[in-house]
Amino acid sequence: MDVEDILKQAESLVFAKTGKQLEHLQKTVLKGTLQGQTYPEIAKENGFSESHVKNVGHELWHTLSSALGEKVTKSKFKSVFKSLRITSQRSNSNNFSPAEISGICHTNPTINNINIFTDQERSPAPAQTSPDTPTEPQINLDDAPAIFTCYSRTTELNTLEHWIVQDRCRIVELLGISGIGKTALSLRLIDQIKSNFDYIIYQTLCFSPTLETTLTNLLENFGKPAEIPQQIESKISQLLKYLRQHRCLIILDDVQMLFSPGKLAGEYQASLENYPLFFKRIAEIEHSSCFLLITAEQLQEFTQLKKGDHAVRSLVLGGLGIAAKEILKQYELSDEDQWEKLINLYQGNPLWLEMTAMMIQDLFAGNVADFLEYKSLIICDALKAAIQRQWQRLTPQEQAILIQFTALDAPVSLPQLGQKLNLADSDLLNGVKSLRRRLFLEHIQREKQRLFQLNPVYQQYLKEQNPEICERS
Structure with a gap:
């Protein structure tokens, strides 16, 4: 039995179907199958988990089944290839297209005139679980x-x-x-x-x-x-x-x-x-x-x-959107027709909404409409503390950039932002890039220009912490 020839034929089938060569573990599974090994034996011998070897095997049989047009399983792999006959015209080629595969005759147990199976087939050994591999995750x-x-x-x-x-x-x-x-x-x-x-x-x-x-x-x-x-x-x-x-x-x-x-x-x-x-x-x-x-x-x-x-x-990961209504239900808030507005104000952030819902329940008896009568965005003490912890992680350049955004009512480009700040160009660009990595800044694409804006919740927090900036603007 020439295992390498069988592997070449199997690789041709897989390549014709997927455009990919067989990986090392796929070849290992094929070799083990031809030698009568079980999945646990293949896994233990080659240092892989049984479940991983099984997954690779199942994917491989599925690909071969699709290429050949008939079901191929671990137990049927030998019998399928026993019936595979390649004509002498193909004796110098190991690559086959799906069209060529469909013309294969299933009566001669030879490939390229080589007998690929001995008369005596090895019976598979009973399945055993590797002691190093958990049967449950x-x-x-x-x-x-x-x-x-x-x-x-x-x-x-x-x-x-x-x-x-x-x-x-x-x-x-x-x-x-x-x-x-x-x-x-x-x-x-x-x-x-x-x-x-x-x-x-x-x-x-x-x-x-x-x-x-x-x-x-x-x-x-x-x-x-x-x-x-x-x-x-x-x-x-x-x-x-x-x-x-x-x-x-x-x-x-x-x-x-x-x-x-x-x-x-x-x-x-x-x-x-x-x-x-x-x-x-x-x-x-x-x-x-x-x-x-x-x-x-x-x-x-x-x-x-x-x-x-x-x-x-x-x-x-972005905000919850309408799914955040479940949070407001849990806190038994009223005025359901106003919930979507509340969710949008706090960006669909579950933690921010939970903190705000607690305030609404405590101070407004759960009445969302009364809470929304306030013109400015309300930042409760718990939310302020959470934002303050993030603020303390920023560089002085990043803090200066964000403070400048508190005086802006519309998105700005980098050149516009640079005109308002006394920062070196490198400090400005690196600071904005860093704030983007932290998800403080959002960007908007308008034609060929990229504009930046500050998350509204962060903006309101900074306005409250820096009222003199807003007054000067």
Whole structure:
């Protein structure tokens, strides 16, 4: 039996159907199948999880079935290829189009005049589960907050599922301003896709841990603490080994806490500067696991990682829209015809709406119409405190740019903004770019000109903190 010839024929079929060559693990599954191995045996012998090998196998049989026009399964693979006969005219070619495939005669168990099966077929061994591979997904949510409600995010959930499960992205960035519901969405996602993974791990970075600490915490999910190496390079290598052996979903929350306060968005603290190198390795090295990075500030390195690489994606989470009515129902607010206006005022941000709804219930007995009679946007103390924490992370240049926006009633271009500020051109451009990474500034495209405006809630907060600016304007 010439296994390599069979692999060449299978690769020709796959290439004719998909335009892609067989990957290493696909070839491994085919070889193992021809040798009578079960999925657990293939997985254990090659250092992969059983579920991952099964997924690769199922996709492969589906592709071959589509190419041949008949059902191909692991158990039928031998019999299908036994009946495959290539005419002598094709004896010097290993590449076939779908049209050629349809003309194959299914009576001669030879390919290119080579007998591909022996008379005695090996019987498959009974299925065994690798002791290192969990039969059910191992889920560690010890660090995760309790989420009692996750509002409608069907589109976002489906997008993340497609990227992570179907596209097998290695890193997905989930970006959104504070309170928008990033963590709640990620925990909801776990319920939707957990059957596709061997391990699911949630870990918060809110206390700015070193990479060594983060790696140790992650590795503890796979083995005994005594087995964890001391050197950071060895820890990374061991984690990558697990990412290849098992299909893992690792959620790192509060990634923005790795960045330096008072610096431009995405600049790492001095003691944490090895994180971007780690993320780069996760993105570039072949594996079937995924890191979901939740952050309020865009990672600077993502611009380069996303170039021409479909293994890295970024999703910006926006407001809830009409779905935010569920929040107002929970707080038993009245005047339902005014709810949409209230939602739009607070950008559909779940946290901002919850804080405001509490105020309306407390001071206006739940009457939304009475609350909306006030002409200015009301920023409650809890919301002010939340914005103040974000404000303190900005550079002086960023703060100067935002304060200038409080005096503006319409979107402005960069040249217009520069005329009003005593900033060097580089400080202005880098400051605006950083504020965009933090999602403070929104942009509008008008013909060939890009205009910028400040989020209305932030603008009202700054007006209240800097009344003298508004008076001068």
